[in-house]
Amino acid sequence: MGFTIGGIRDLRTSSRRRGRTSDDVTVVAECTGLWGWDVVPGARAVRAGQQVSCSCGAGDCPSPGAHPLPFAPAVPAGATLDEAATAWSRVPGAAVLLPVGRSFDALEVSEAAGRHALARLERMGLPLGPVALTPHGRALFFVAPGAAAELPQLLYRMGWDDARLDLHGLGIGDHVTAPPSDFAGLGPMRWLRPPALDTAYRPPEARLLLGTLAYVCHRSGAA
Numbered sequence: 764m765g766f767t768i769g770g771i772r773d774l775r776t777s778s779r780r781r782g783r784t785s786d787d788v789t790v791v792a793e794c795t796g797l798w799g800w801d802v803v804p805g806a807r808a809v810r811a812g813q814q815v816s817c818s819c820g821a822g823d824c825p826s827p828g829a830h831p832l833p834f835a836p837a838v839p840a841g842a843t844l845d846e847a848a849t850a851w852s853r854v855p856g857a858a859v860l861l862p863v864g865r866s867f868d869a870l871e872v873s874e875a876a877g878r879h880a881l882a883r884l885e886r887m888g889l890p891l892g893p894v895a896l897t898p899h900g901r902a903l904f905f906v907a908p909g910a911a912a913e914l915p916q917l918l919y920r921m922g923w924d925d926a927r928l929d930l931h932g933l934g935i936g937d938h939v940t941a942p943p944s945d946f947a948g949l950g951p952m953r954w955l956r957p958p959a960l961d962t963a964y965r966p967p968e969a970r971l972l973l974g975t976l977a978y979v980c981h982r983s984g985a986a
Contacts, residue, residue, distance in 0.1 A: 808948025864935030877902025892966030
């Protein structure tokens with residue numbers, strides 16, 4: 764990694780003195796240096812009353828505040844504090860986006876189902892990675908890369924292929940907004956289960972979680 768946990772603590776302290784831009788740099792540095800994730804600068808949603816526009820400037824933007832900035836390069840995993848600060852100084856105010864399909868894929872369910880499933884999985888003692896919450900009520904379970912492409916086959920093998928499940932995979936080409944960045948003008952992302960050094964870099968295989976997630980989603984749909 765590019766720096767130590769002590770270095771992150773120092774950056775957090777200075778961030779509180781310097782405001783949001785430095786807070787963003789802290790998040791970028793944690794994602795790249797501690798958790799081993801690439802980061803890309805993202806657009807932000809701009810609200811004016813009930814109207815939402817995108818900082819990218821496109822009047823017909825299909826996903827305001829929820830896509831990468833096309834002109835801004837990625838900050839690679841392992842970047843140092845100085846490299847993270849330099850990169851974000853060129854895009855102040857950008858959202859912190861995590862490219863899916865590189866270090867992790869994600870399984871998306873409703874927040875209620877995600878909370879229920881997480882409690883079951885923890886009681887079962889199964890390995891778990893980070894779990895993020897969107898401001899519009901979705902839970903994202905980080906799993907090993909490749910899960911999104913394998914999801915239909917995995918559900919088939921488990922006998923859930925005919926069920927109507929509110930369960931989706933995010934893979935290559937998708938992005939997760941890193942907490943606490945704003946998601947599409949709806950509010951900040953949050954961690955339901957924060958990253959940890961032993962799981963962020965190597966999240967669990969999807970098959971270890973999928974049975975429980977599918978069961979909980981099925982019960983939630985039936986209810």
